[in-house]
Amino acid sequence: MDGSPGYQVALIIAVGTVAMLLLSVAIIMFMVFYQKKMIQEQMKRQQLELDYQQKMMEAALESQENERRRVAGDLHDSIGGMLSTIRVGLSTLARQIPDPESIEQPKQMLDxxxxxxxxxxxxxxxxxxEKFGLVQAVREICDRFQATSLLPVVFHEEGDVPALDPKKELMIFRIIQELINNAIKHSQATSIQVSIYSTQNLRIEVEDDGVGFEIEVQRNVTHSGKGLGLFNIENRVRLLNAHLDFEPHRKKGSKITLTIPHEALV
Structure with missing residues (x-):
């Protein structure tokens, strides 16, 4: 009975079916493993690209800061020193000429x-x-913008800002500096308020009562090569792992909020 042709055929079919099932399972497992491997490789490549882009952004911004530091030093030490020497020379000359009042205007222009x-x-x-930290530096720059633009730039703070990594602190300062500068130049505002809140996150708000703006228009201006302000702001925001929220269509003016998790600040 067991050796009958029908039994053998059935056994062959059963064995073949099991083999096909095992082969199918193996193929499915291989495809799943292969796809998983491909996804992992793709994610790895994307991460490498992101890391490369981040390093390039860091290098570009660091190069900017190094150039600013160099130019600031040249202005203060070289040009500032020469102008001060000329000022001393004018003061000396004023004591030697009959009419010292004649050089008062050049002296004032030099001052x-x-x-x-x-x-x-x-x-x-x-x-x-560098000496006193972010809050004091922002307070000072608000006073300075107000003095030069004759536009009220009000500073407000709540909470204690923790000690920050110096490079990240500088990036935050540059973002605030650029946002205030943009508001003064483009918003037609009559007042600007800069607020720093330190709670679960570090939150910075720059608010004005001007005409508002179109964020996409600003991005198009940047992409056309006419301005780098927004481009540099958004690059710094990405490097800080922060979030920048635009509220350009308020009843009056605009409000820009920078939110940085505390864990990203150390």
Whole structure:
């Protein structure tokens, strides 16, 4: 009975079916493993590309800061020193000529030039940031923008800002500096408020009562090569693992909020 042709055929069919099932399972497992491997390789490549882009952005921004530091030093030490020497020479000359009042106007113009050079040097490399930290540096730059633009720039803070990594602190300062500068130049505002809140996250708000703006238009301006302000802001935001929220269509003015997790600040 067991050796009958029908039994043998059935056994062959059963064995063949099991073999086909095992082969199918093996093929499916291979495809799943292969796809998983491909996805992992793709994710690895994307991560490498992101890491490369981040390093390139860091290098570009660091190069900018090094150049600012160099120019600030040249302005302060070389040009500032030469102008101060000329100022001393004018003062000496004033005591030797019959009409010292005749050089009062050139002396005043020279004093204004020296003050401008010092101001530009401080804007390029804020010594207050290195000495006293972010809050005091932002307070100072608000006062400075207000003095030069004759536009009220109000500073407000809540909570204690923790000690920050110096490079990240500088990036945050540059973002705030650029946002205030944009508001003064483009918003037609009559007042600007800069607020720093330190709670679960570090939150910074720059708000104005001007005409608002179209964020996509600003991005198009940047992409056309006419401006790098927004491009540099968004690059710094990405490097900080932060979030930038635009509210350009309020009833009046605009509000930009920078939110940075505390764990990204150390």
């Amino acid at each position: 204004d030039t020296i003050a401008s050079v010092r101001q530009i040097s401080r804007d390029l490399m804020p010594s207050t940031l």
